[in-house]
Amino acid sequence: MYYTLNLVDSEWKKDLSKDKVVFTSPTFVISNIYKSMEGPKSDQYVVIDDSKEELLWLRSFKTNAVSSDEKRKLSNDFVCHTNFEYRDAEHYNRWNMTERINSQYPRITSISNGVEDFQLPDGFGFPVFSNERLFINAQALNHNITDSTFNIKHKIEIGFVKNSKKALIPLQPKTVFMMFPFDPENPYGGPTEQLPNACIPVETKNHTYIDTDGNPLSGHWIIKSGKHNYTYDTSAQLNIKDSIRLHQITSHLHPFANRFKLSDKTTGTVIYDCKSENFTDKIGLKNTPSFSSQKGIWMYEDHIYEMELEVDNTTDKDQEMMASMAIFYYDGEMQEKVNELKL
Known part of the structure; x- marks a missing residue:
């Protein structure tokens, strides 16, 4: 109802800079206790930069809960999880590694309650192309607040470096x-x-x-x-x-x-x-x-x-x-x- 009546924001947003991309989720309305897998959620296919094709190395992953106006950082008690995934058919076709398609679930990693962010070791990364489609699944959590209804969003940050003559060492997730x-x-x-x-x-x-x-x-x-x-x-x-x-x-x-x-x-x-x-x-x-x-x-x-x-x-x-x-x-x-x- 909130989304149908345009009472809350229902769109994903993207902010791209030279070494990171930040995706902001739609508004999540918190009106009850939501244990794992129960809260409001949103899925989205995303592209880091569809204006060109270049090799990027994903290096870091971060999720923060923020106020609906995006001005205040909130407790990560309201983050159930953020799942980062690649589309294995698209990903491995680009590398001519088709034997890997459907060989395992194509998840890169997850951020969840208790883990706000992490970074891969120096010199290592997960290679993707700038115009390759990725998939993000974000879900809200609320274990404690029962006396009010309020709105939040998730800010989801992926840090990367561009490929150079000294390429990073590839990791498989x-x-x-x-x-x-x-x-x-x-x-x-x-x-x-x-x-x-x-x-x-x-x-x-x-x-x-x-x-x-x-x-x-x-x-x-x-x-x-x-x-x-x-x-x-x-x-x-x-x-x-x-x-x-x-x-x-x-x-x-x-x-x-x-x-x-x-x-x-x-x-x-x-x-x-x-x-x-x-x-x-x-x-x-x-x-x-x-x-x-x-x-x-x-x-x-x-x-x-x-x-x-x-x-x-x-x-x-x-x-x-x-x-x-x-x-x-x-x-x-x-x-x-x-x-x-x-x-």
């Missing part, structure tokens, strides 16, 4: 995430003797996946009051061929997550130990640290990799949980393509 089984005949029943590792899904339409045996898994589940620990073998999701060199990890977590680890179970080493900080006077994540390394960490096809999540639901109500890692690793095939490129 991938998202890996925890998911657990549930009984499709009784999805909200919880663990059973047949499914001792079962979760209670938030719902069964979205974030439901099917394993190789045809069994449903949920990546969005309910946590009861108190402390809980979850582990998940992510080796299959990583799908490492021979080896990769990992350079960046940024987590997507929900409030009440305390610690999120990625470990090499074969060697017994912890690769990433994310100790997130929750607010103590309200619901929300205050800080979720990223992992970043110029040197990188080697990961191997024949090793077993595990994610471990520790949560503490300090309320007396059921809460929702998701846990994923947006990773970046060296892309040797893309390096060859960049070396051949003539622009």
Whole structure:
């Protein structure tokens, strides 16, 4: 109704400068408690600069909630997530790498509650063309305010550098995430003797996946009051061929997550130990640290990799949980393509 009657702004805006582009979302009307995936949202295909074609290296990602007049920065308690994605058919056709199309979900990365921004290691980037279409999904969040209705927007910033004779080192993104089984005949029943590792899904339409045996898994589940620990073998999701060199990890977590680890179970080493900080006077994540390394960490096809999540639901109500890692690793095939490129 607000948009139909033109009571609030319904258009995306773009502000391009020499080293960044800022996209401003339409107005989001906050009139209720909105947990993850429940708030007002907007999707948009965007182009950094459609006036020319040149190679750009995406280097940084940032989202801030602002007032509807765009003059005041607000708490990032109102940011559920911003998803940055490429269109894999367009992206890989431009590079003549068509074998990669539909090989994995084409997400570059995410910004979410507890993560306002991050930057790739110095000297590294994700290569796109200036006139290539990207996709942004922005959604609002509100865990705490119940006594008023107000409007916000999201300012979404992508930092980049232009290609030069000394090109950056290309990274390939991938998202890996925890998911657990549930009984499709009784999805909200919880663990059973047949499914001792079962979760209670938030719902069964979205974030439901099917394993190789045809069994449903949920990546969005309910946590009861108190402390809980979850582990998940992510080796299959990583799908490492021979080896990769990992350079960046940024987590997507929900409030009440305390610690999120990625470990090499074969060697017994912890690769990433994310100790997130929750607010103590309200619901929300205050800080979720990223992992970043110029040197990188080697990961191997024949090793077993595990994610471990520790949560503490300090309320007396059921809460929702998701846990994923947006990773970046060296892309040797893309390096060859960049070396051949003539622009």
